Amino acid sequence: MSVDEIPQGEEIQLMAVPITEEFAEAAAEVLRGYRELVEKCVGHPEPTEGSPFMAEVARINTTPDPLGTARGSLHAMLVEIAGMSFDTAIDHMRALEHDIVRKPPPVWSTLVMARAVLESALLVDYLFDPSISGALRLARCAGLWRKDTDHRTNLAKVLEREDEVTEVDAYVTKALDECNIVARHNAKGKLTGYSADSEVSPLDYNITERAKGRLPSWMPMPYGLLSGAAHSRPWMTNRARVVAEDGSGLVGEAATVMTAVMVAMASMEMCLRALQGYFGYALDTALAELDDYRKLMSLRLIGLAHASG
Template sequence: MTFDETPEGEGVRPFAVPIKDDFAAAAAEVLRRYRELVEKCFPDDWQPETGSRLVSDIETINANSDPVGTARGSLHGMLLEIAGLSWDTALDHVRALEHDIVRKPPPVWSPLVAARAVLESCLFLEYLIDPSISCALRLARCAGLWRKDTEHTAKLARVLGPEREVEAVDLDAYVTQSLADANVVQRHNAKGKLVGYEVDGESAGLDYNITERVASALPSWLPTPYGLLSGAAHSRPWMTNRARNLAAGSDDRLVGEAATVMTALMVVMASLEMSLVAWQGYFGFDLTEPLAKLADDRNHAYMYLLGLAHATGD
């Protein structure tokens, strides 16, 4: 739920109140502690577990003769590097949100924008290390994303100047050759446009549908939040006008709600938990206990912050 909806029979809409200082401080602290728990989930000296999806993928790749085996090994290594980069990026945005919650004046829509950034980083990671898919499909997905990033690099280069354009052309040639060496086959539509890649009969597009991925990958306790986050990130009036209406009769132009902060927290927590489940499934280490601890802390935090948001005393 988005936590500003009124459960049936309730007269008070949870968190549909202005952000108070004690609530903001407590919410930021809850998020900080939650992030630290997440960061402690990984063992310091972990090794890939025998029988894990990671080990299985490596064995599958190594079974190919060269140059295909070596090229696919490099593609898989890049995939793992990107997954780690996405995770670090997600945590960076979580830290930013911790500070944003307590700023003055209180935030209005920025918590949802930061939460969206966390979600997208985690979705990127989950898309690549999804333990339910084959090694071939994983490589096809990585190839598509690599090509898409190359296209974005070329667009940026046209803005930055001739020297960068030369670099972009070289990168394009390198990607094309690397994928060919790995026997990653291009897929084209009826008009001849490149639309994705195929590896050993498994195919993937150049990118993934975020809305569909949100619906299938996030934990079931958080209904699809992406439209709400996008409304804030893209400053759509159907979303942002609410803050102006809430400011009516005051000296403020916009007023933020505790509901916005709570929605951001729940999206971040769901995103991080989704990622941990993917890490666990792909690398093979057991995170059952830490995930149970995180769920327990999340449920307690919700009730604690609900009380602070609606406290009536001074």
């Protein structure tokens, strides 16, 4: 799921200057302003008629029971999971705002937090992708639910709660059977995913590939860079030692903060576009405002970083 190397052919241009107090405060302010605009965009709007969400709800509501009720429950869980992931992305952004200004300045933690924002946002986009059918959306939810259940099962085994393993597995299997969602296996009998009304989804998705195809075009694919920091790969972490004038210790760069801020912004834009497409929210004006804000504030931060160098 994660990649610890920069994709071939991708060159990263760094602002190789240490993080100053002025730059850190400005970067945190910029990120906070963007987050507040995002939260203002969402609020509590109602889904619009003709949106994929309303069409799927109508289809489920007209499906005879017990299938209709079962799929309605799964769809409700899907919406709740994606909403929780959006809130989690916002929470990580708040944490990132505080981490940027800490003393001593951060080295790699900003990139790790940005990675958390991105992964939460990718889950929102995966489940609310407006381009897919309602059946595929349910199949995706089934795959994620099973994968999550596997993690819970592994924990229960470690805690020696074997009864919980059987109980949880039986509950999920029964619920998906009631939704007429069919498990798919490979030639060796291993579970590979689920299908709903002939729409097929794997158990999980490749984060690197999804980020590459779903983030805004202005954001180069960042996942290899973020993973390098999160997994402490020497090709990445050695950079902080090189920047140090005396060659010892770790020194954070303005570039890492700048990258973290841009990844967080790109992630939330992706979220908003998924919400707009799936629920029919009128966000064109808000998205344009966010884009203008991003461009202006990026220039401001670049100027501050170079001035400090």
